[in-house]
Amino acid sequence: MPEETTPLLRDDDSVAKNGRSVTTYTEVVEDGNERNDVEQIEPAEDDSKSMAKLAPTVIPMTIGIFLAAMDQTIVVSSYASIGNEFNQLQNTSWIATGYMLTVTSFQPLYGKLSDIFGRKACLLSAYAIFACGCLCCGLARDMNELIVARALAGIGGGGMSTVVSIIMSDIVPLRQRGTWQGIINIVFATGSATGAPLGGILADSIGWRWAFLAQVPVTLIAILSVSIALNVPKTETGQDDFYAKLKRIDFGGAVTLVLSIFFLLVALDRGGNVSWSDPLTVACLGGFVFFSIFFATVEMKLASEPFAPKRIIINRSLIASYLCNFFGVMSSMCLIYQISLYFQAVRKMSASEAGMGLVPAILGGVVGSLMGGLVMQATGKYYWLTVGEYVGMVSGTLLVTLMTGVLVHSFAGIVVGLVFMSIGNGGGITTTLIALIANAGPEDQAIATAVSYLFRSLGAVFGISVGSTLVQDTLRGLLRKRLAGQDIDIDQIVRRVRESLNYIDELEPNIRSIVRTSYDEALPAAFWFAVVTAGAALVSSWFIAEKALTRK
Known part of the structure; x- marks a missing residue:
């Protein structure tokens, strides 16, 4: 039985077989040595690319997309409860960043792995690893075990969206790609909208552990669905x-x-x-610089088949889209993560109420993505659409910041701002993906798509970590300043209020008021960071290269 793969480099040699286009490729490694000739079955003409014929391939993957989306928002709306139980609220950002650490590292690797081992095998492996990670999260006995388990889940999570996106790029015509991405994003938004309140409800009732344990049987359903129903084009690699x-x-x-x-x-x-x-902070910064240089050296000079090759990373027609992904996701993740804390620490909302407050933002993201796809399908263009979307994102992020106390406290204003931000970011992610695929060409689209997920995940890591650092650093300084002169143990209060929001309710009324006011004034530091990074995404969008979108 031939094995399914997408080759690296393509020769311009095509013939027709059984009404379908078959292209012959020569697969090469970075040093230029040929490996073997590969034939890939191209998607057929428009009549066979209808939604009815593409649906049997796409539908089996939607359960995994739903699950990946639900996982993200379940954690966002329940992390305060997790921090309260373990008395480590100040370390809860590691629940997300531990996951994103491995997601970021393995997403680009899945692009190469799917070329070597095949799309379906990689997708099933990703599901299995993710299920094991979720099970370990639900059974974690302390914060360290939970963070390690989230990192394990991230290894699988890195492939759940990336491989699906690569399969979509393989089989869907470029001009229809944005519309199909919008449809996939409806599933994604449904998962996100389900996860946000569900995480809060579970945290407030039977416990946050079920937010992870409940995902295990759903993942098993996804594995069964893909195993039985997913059929993708197969090609001969000649290397078994x-x-x-x-x-x-x-x-x-x-x-x-x-x-x-x-x-x-x-x-x-x-x-x-x-x-x-x-000293440890300085040493870690030094380690970051050293291994970043080492990584660049490996990818540019040493690796025979790098997962982030030079021709993909340092490419003028692609780098603008990568930067839009990086800064846009950095801004949105920083804002979403910290606005949840704002709802609970400043507005005294429960975890489930905070989760419900995020639902309009989730719906805005899918509206932006679907609208962007339909506009691209109708016009065949994406440049001014992308710029406009990031203008909307900057406007929405700025409105949220102003409505969280900079000008006035307004929940309605925050929701409107979140919707505008999400419409812009959701649409921008879709249009920049199409820009990447159009400029990379079919021979490099798998690797280029995977690298785009690398930049998105890096943006998420930076957004969550830098935002949390800004808030915690500012909060610590404000508390020490405002509690000075009080007949209390300042160090203990500073430590405890950063460990658990529940501790705030145990304080004397005057001290409690100081703490909530300090949270109120510390959080805008992260919100302004989100505004700046959204602006950087807008500037990056100006340099995207427009290329005609074909219907084939």
């Missing part, structure tokens, strides 16, 4: 030896990327919670 395939994996690049991001996250966390002059 498993160990030969294993040798082609860029383990050096993966390890150095994980280490560089890990040291950066530890430095940000340590700097925000302890001191930026602390």
Whole structure:
């Protein structure tokens, strides 16, 4: 039985077989040596690319998309409850960043793995690893075990969206790609909208652990669905030896990327919670610089088949889209993560109420994505659409910031701002993906798509970590300043209120008021950071290269 894969480089040699276009490729490694000729079955003409014929391939993957989306918002709306139970609220950002650490590192690797081992095998493996990670999260006995389990889940999570996106790029015509992405995003938004309130409801009732345990049976359903129903085009690779395939994996690049991001996250966390002059903070910053340079060296010089090759990373027609992904997701993740804390610490909302407050933002994201896809399908263009979307994102983020106390406290204003921000970001992610695929060409679309997920995940890591660092650093300073002269143990209060929001209710009324006011004034530091990074995404969008979108 031939094995399914997408080759790296394409020759311009096409013939027709059984009414379908078959293209012959020569697969090469970075040093230019040919491996073997590969034939890939191109998608047929428009009549066979109808939604009815594409649906049997797409539908089996939607359960995994739903699950990946639900997982993200379940954690956002329940992390305060987790921090309260473990008395480590100041470390709850690591629940998300531990997950994003491995997601970031493995997403680009899945692009290469799917070329070597096949799309379906990689997708099923991702589901299995994710299920194991969720099970371990639900059984975690302390914060450290939970963070490690989230990192394990992230290894699987890195492939759940990336491989699906690559399969979509394989089979869907470029001009219809945005519309199909919008449809997929409806499923994603449904998962996100389900996860946000569900996480809060579970945290307020039977416990946050069920937010993770409940995902295990759903993942098993996803595995069954893909195993039975997903059929993707298969091609001959001429290389069946498993160990030969294993040798082609860029383990050096993966390890150095994980280490560089890990040291950066530890430095940000340590700097925000302890001191930026602390020896461990300085050492971790040094480790980040060292392994970042090492990673670049491995990818540019040493790896025979790098998962982030030079021709994909340093490419003028692609880098603008990558930067839009990086800064846009950084801004949105920072804002969403910290606005949940604002709802609970300042507005005294429960976890479930905070989760419900995020639902309009989730719906805005899917509206933006679907609208962007339909406009691209109708016009075949994406440049001014992308610029307009990021203008909307900047406007929405600025409105949220102003409505959280900078000008006035307004819940309605925050919701409107979140919707505008999400419409802009959701649409921007879709249109920049199409810009990447159009400029990369079919021979590099799998790797380019995977690298775009790398930049998105890096943006999420930076957004969550830097936002949390800014808030914690500012909060610590405000509390020490305002509690000075009080007949209390200042150090204990500063430590406890950053460990658990429940502790605030145990304080004397005057001290409680000081703490909530300090949270109110500390959080805008993260919100303004989100405004700046949204602006950087807008500037990056100006440099995207427009290219005609074909209907084939």
